[in-house]
Amino acid sequence: MLERLDQPPADKILALMQEFRADPRPDKIDLGVGVYRTPEGVTPVMRAIRAAERQLWEAETTKTYTGVAGEPAFHAAMADLILGPDRPTDRLAAAATPGGTGAVRQCLDLIRLAAPEATVWLSAPTWPTHQTILRYLGMPMAEYRYFDDESRGVDFEAMLADLDRVRPGDAVVLHGCCHNPTGANLTLPQWGEVAALLEARQALPLVDLAYQGFGDGLDADAAGVRLLAARLPELLIAASCSKNFGVYRERAGITLALCAEPAAARVIQGRLGWLNRQTYSFPPDHGARLVTMVLEDPALRADWQAELEEVRRNMLALRTQLAETLRDLAHSDRFAFVAQHRGMFSRLGASPEQVARMRADHGIYMVGDSRVNIAGLNRATVPILAEAIVKAGV
Numbered sequence: 001m002l003e004r005l006d007q008p009p010a011d012k013i014l015a016l017m018q019e020f021r022a023d024p025r026p027d028k029i030d031l032g033v034g035v036y037r038t039p040e041g042v043t044p045v046m047r048a049i050r051a052a053e054r055q056l057w058e059a060e061t062t063k064t065y066t067g068v069a070g071e072p073a074f075h076a077a078m079a080d081l082i083l084g085p086d087r088p089t090d091r092l093a094a095a096a097t098p099g100g101t102g103a104v105r106q107c108l109d110l111i112r113l114a115a116p117e118a119t120v121w122l123s124a125p126t127w128p129t130h131q132t133i134l135r136y137l138g139m140p141m142a143e144y145r146y147f148d149d150e151s152r153g154v155d156f157e158a159m160l161a162d163l164d165r166v167r168p169g170d171a172v173v174l175h176g177c178c179h180n181p182t183g184a185n186l187t188l189p190q191w192g193e194v195a196a197l198l199e200a201r202q203a204l205p206l207v208d209l210a211y212q213g214f215g216d217g218l219d220a221d222a223a224g225v226r227l228l229a230a231r232l233p234e235l236l237i238a239a240s241c242s243k244n245f246g247v248y249r250e251r252a253g254i255t256l257a258l259c260a261e262p263a264a265a266r267v268i269q270g271r272l273g274w275l276n277r278q279t280y281s282f283p284p285d286h287g288a289r290l291v292t293m294v295l296e297d298p299a300l301r302a303d304w305q306a307e308l309e310e311v312r313r314n315m316l317a318l319r320t321q322l323a324e325t326l327r328d329l330a331h332s333d334r335f336a337f338v339a340q341h342r343g344m345f346s347r348l349g350a351s352p353e354q355v356a357r358m359r360a361d362h363g364i365y366m367v368g369d370s371r372v373n374i375a376g377l378n379r380a381t382v383p384i385l386a387e388a389i390v391k392a393g394v
C-alpha cells in the first residue's frame with residue numbers, strides 16, 4: 001500500500017538547508033532558515049534557559065504526564081507575555097503545542113472544526129508552511145496583497161482593499177510582528193484599521209507570533225495583537241518560543257484562543273486539549289517548562305530580557321550596516337528599506353535568477369524569493385553580501 005505514495009513537494013526552506021550543507025565552499029554564507037546566530041555564527045543556548053535547565057535537573061522529581069493541554073503555569077506566563085496584565089483571563093483558552101507550527105496547525109484545525117466552509121486569508125507573500133498546512137487540510141484559502149515590490153514596504157491600501165472582500169466567518173492570518181518573509185510590518189494605527197475592518201466583517205483573526213522581542217521590543221512587538229484582543233470578541237494566537245527563547249529543537253509553542261464569552265472559553269479549552277489528544281496526546285513539556293521558569297523568576301527573566309535585547313540590537317546594527325554599505329556601493333538610497341524592516345528577515349526584491357547568481361558566484365544562500373536572514377550575517381560578511389547584491393544588479 002505504501003508504494004502508492006510519491007515524494008511530497010520539496011519545502012523550499014528545508015531544501016535550502018540541505019543544499020547549503022552540501023556546498024563544500026568554506027566561505028559560503030547561510031542566510032536561509034530563520035535561526036539567530038551570534039557574530040561568531042553560533043545559535044546559543046540563552047543564559048537564562050541554561051540556568052533554568054540546571055535548576056530543573058536538580059529539582060525535577062518526575063517526568064510523568066502533564067495536562068493534555070500542557071501546564072496552566074505555562075499558559076498564564078505566555079498569556080501575560082503576549083497579551084499583558086490587562087488580558088481578559090476568563091475569556092481565554094490555551095494549550096501548549098509542539099512549537100509555533102504546532103499552534104498554527106491547531107488553530108487551523110479549530111477553524112476547520114468550527115466552520116469548514118470558512119476561507120482562510122493569507123498575506124501575499126507569507127511563510128510557505130501556512131499555505132502547505134492549509135492545502136493539506138483541504139481548507140479554502142485566499143490571499144490578500146501585502147508587500148509593495150517597489151518600496152519594499154507594506155502596500156496597506158491594497159491590503160485593505162483585499163480584506164474588504166472577506167466574508168463574515170472567514171479567518172485572516174496576520175503576522176504579529178517581524179513579517180516572514182518580507183520584514184515589512186504594520187504600524188499601530190494600521191493595526192487599528194485592520195481591527196476595525198475585521199470587526200465590521202465579522203472575521204476571525206489568527207495571529208502568528210513567532211518573533212516577539214526581535215523587532216522593536218517585547219511590548220512594542222505585541223502591541224498589534226493586544227490591540228486586536230482589546231477590540232475584537234474573538235482572536236486566535238499561535239505563538240512560538242523557538243526564536244525569542246532560543247529553544248528551537250525543544251518545540252515549545254502555544255495556542256491562545258480569546259473567546260466571546262467565558263462559557264465559550266471553557267468549551268474551547270476542552271477542544272484544545274481534545275485536539276492535542278487526537279494528534280500527539282500530551283504536548284512536549286521540557287521547553288515549555290524552561291520558558292515558564294524563566295518568565296516566573298525575576299532574576300532569570302531580567303537576564304533573558306537583557307540577552308534578547310542584545311540579539312535585537314545585533315540584528316538592527318547589521319541592518320544599518322547593510323543599508324549603509326549598499327547605499328555607498330550602489331550610490332542610491334533604494335536599499336534604505338533594509339534598515340526600516342524589522343526582525344530576522346528582509347525580502348530584497350531580487351529575481352530568482354539574481355538569487356541563483358549570488359549563490360553560484362558568492363556562495364550566498366537565501367530563499368528563492370530573495371528572503372535573507374539578517375541574523376546569518378556578521379560585520380565581516382555584510383560587505384560581501386552588499387557587493388553580491390549590487391553585482392547581481394538587484
Ligand code: LMR
Pocket residue numbers: 013032033034035127180
Ligand atoms: C523560517 O521561516 O525560516 C523559520 O520559521 C523556520 C521554519 O521552520 O521555516
